[in-house]
Amino acid sequence: MSRFRIRDFELAGRIGVLRTRSGSLETPAFFPVVDPARQEITIDDIKEVGFKQIITNAYLLYKRALKSGDGSVPGKLDVHRFLGFDGIIMTDSGAYQLLEYGNIDVDQNTIINFEKAIGSDVAVILDHPTGDVSRREAEASVVETLRNAQEALKIIDVNDDTIWVLPIQGGKYLDLVRRSALESSKLAYPMYSIGSPTAFMEVYRYDIVLKMIGTAKEVLPPERPVHLFGAGHPLIFPFAVALGVDTFDSASYILYARDDRYMTDYGTVKLQDLQYFPCSCPVCRKYTPRDLMEMPPEQRRRLLAIHNLYVIKRSLERVKQAIAEGRLWELVVEVSRYRAETARALRAISRYYKLMDSFTPSSKGGLRGVRLVSIESTWNPRVMRYRSWVLTSYEPPKDMINVLTPLPTSRGCQEVSIKGSRHVIYYVPYLGLIPSEACGLYPTAQFTYAEPVDDAVIRDLINVVRTFVARSRERGWPLTAEASRRKRWSMEVGLELSRLGVDTSWLDERVHGTRAD
């Protein structure tokens, strides 16, 4: 009776449906943090943006209930009624307070029973978050969280209609993360989470958070959903989803708003630095940056928080669309260019190539031509697979002379006919080699890249050609080549082929005019 169904994969990311007592949630999804004490933005505001799910803090609710005497009476405090929200409510356990203040005055049994009593849909056990601490302390947090996880199993039923979440600890110590995930995967929790990335998120070390995720996902059971705590920067979404994160939560939208920070699709800007709103959300349609600056702070915070939630929402929609289209790698490459921290993020997820490759389906509806923009585009599993097939498994037809020649277009090839004794194998940046009979398939049929091509991509192409020449000689395949001076990549390949002693003829140069094209 799985409450998580995966509908589509791309890299290690997925589009799934999480069934909870209060309705189904399509993932990847974001849970806005609602602080029961500070309502700068109302539940209705959050619903209006389009969120059917929120997260709140069971510990803070408990303290509050204790004061009013409701905490000891199960069922007296219903979290849906209390917050006036009939959607999906996730409750964190108080672990964040444990991280901030070192200790909380309540034990796990109390908190778990309280989460049950108030009707939480997705409930986190009382973990011991790691934070950015010494190795010894990190190890202790792993051990204590696992101990709590085992203890909790005595008082919860993992098959009841609450989705219980077990956090993975270990922080930046990846061997500890691995151990935590390995041990956790033996426990029958229906959902996991990656614990305490907040310390690293705050200093924009997405790369560390992503390594924590990648390490955990390498050993966690892939069919169970994984939550990432405290990740509310939209720029980390495509990377975290690529490694297999299904849900996120954060208070960033309101914390940023308190600090007059305005989220955009490509980073965060101080409101005072804005003269224009590059956004079509209801807030940005109605007001100018100056209007907001001149408002009373409470009003400005609410509006900025609403805007920030719209950015978060549409960022995840973009990630979901990229999964549907088979373009998630293209999206991470694009986002990697926005900021130094996202450039590092791309390198970080690249370490988990095997993880990402293993879940990428080789075909799906809506798969279109791949867009190739820089050397990082070749790390796309969809490209890597093709390339490695050509270089390791492909055999040209026998008794023909293979002619290596530059592909004349940067938009894919369609031909399939082989004529005479001349067998054409195209060389082309990014994809490497395309035997003419492999034209018309994915990804050879349709792709686009821009001229001029980066040096790194040219060097890569030269290496591919060199490998093929070596293989041809080993296998005794006859080989000649052609090159063109018109494109630098072809010229450099031609020079290399000549250097390797392959008979290479130079194609005619087209006479250039003085026209703009």
Add this chain to the structure above:
Amino acid sequence: MSRFRIRDFELAGRIGVLRTRSGSLETPAFFPVVDPARQEITIDDIKEVGFKQIITNAYLLYKRALKSGDGSVPGKLDVHRFLGFDGIIMTDSGAYQLLEYGNIDVDQNTIINFEKAIGSDVAVILDHPTGDVSRREAEASVVETLRNAQEALKIIDVNDDTIWVLPIQGGKYLDLVRRSALESSKLAYPMYSIGSPTAFMEVYRYDIVLKMIGTAKEVLPPERPVHLFGAGHPLIFPFAVALGVDTFDSASYILYARDDRYMTDYGTVKLQDLQYFPCSCPVCRKYTPRDLMEMPPEQRRRLLAIHNLYVIKRSLERVKQAIAEGRLWELVVEVSRYRAETARALRAISRYYKLMDSFTPSSKGGLRGVRLVSIESTWNPRVMRYRSWVLTSYEPPKDMINVLTPLPTSRGCQEVSIKGSRHVIYYVPYLGLIPSEACGLYPTAQFTYAEPVDDAVIRDLINVVRTFVARSRERGWPLTAEASRRKRWSMEVGLELSRLGVDTSWLDERVHGTRAD
């Protein structure tokens, strides 16, 4: 009595205010094309998106008026009343029909008098658009347009309250564009436009259109506004604005809608390929892609057209914000990564460096640290100027030993003190050299780049260092150096310095742990 006031510059782009009879327009601005005959989207829809300006076709209006007998009576047909729009109305002259059908059955005087009579705010004379034609035909279109422009001056008053627009012709023949612009700049028109890019826009040859703009802008009077016809792809906006285009018009929003094409901030997608809307506009908030697919075509077209207009609007807001922040170059580099055609667009505008450099103010309010992402980031005039100052004008303090050392941070330097006889000159990717006393200024004080750095950027840094070493020897400046093995760029610079015979010591390597950071 100029009707165009420029409020801010960045590259050759500007934020301006165009005063018309029907109100002021902040530029860069976009005029949605309204076809008087086909109203798939209403004027109120266009207003609701936030457009205070539209463009329509005087020739088509004239034909219509002729039929109803209103055309011959000046003032009988008022274009504002006819379209039900009290904002700014620009009228094209029928040139597009001339381009499409080779000829139109009306002479320039008739059209100009008609444009006057109907109360057009911004009116185009009857030009002869070039299109993608032979050189001979292109030359004819230049000559005929100039002849019309001179003729028109006899019947219009360029100082009256209509803003008369003179189109520049020549198409892809840049010498003809230059001639057209040169001759046109001698005529006292208050506004120019770049004629007939449609043929190139349709095949996404933004680079050709941009070369036409750059060539024209090099000779057009900079204080007069320039319109670009038929450019409704948001991805060309930052590039065209960077070269000095102030206003745009297009029917793309509705043409795309008819073809079920959905604009995004990073390109256009077929509606059927979308499962999610990565947008917060009123259409995308209310409907899903499937909802739209299941609607009757007219309703779907209207909604898609509205959405497309929101994308166009916010794309221009983003460009304006980039001008305000001094980040327009950063924006073009970012957008250049989205598509092959925008990569070519970046190369195309780079040819007009002098034009872009000459209008970029060295300081402005809101100027923050520059973000450096690839070798193209160094083509930013704000970076180039700094680099060329260090390499050609800078002199280190006398009687001190200059120590070239890697800048230990990728986020700018603040120090200004010089101690002892050791004078530190930092080397760093992208910016090149930073003498310690130049720390704390723009752009040295704040900048960000990501590790690892591209090969092209490393090669560039090596060239900068090599140039400085040569200059030091010529001038007799004492020089030693330091390098670090921890960063590849520093290691490669260190090796080059050793090769050049500069005394280079290697900084200690930090011991690495197994942690994620």
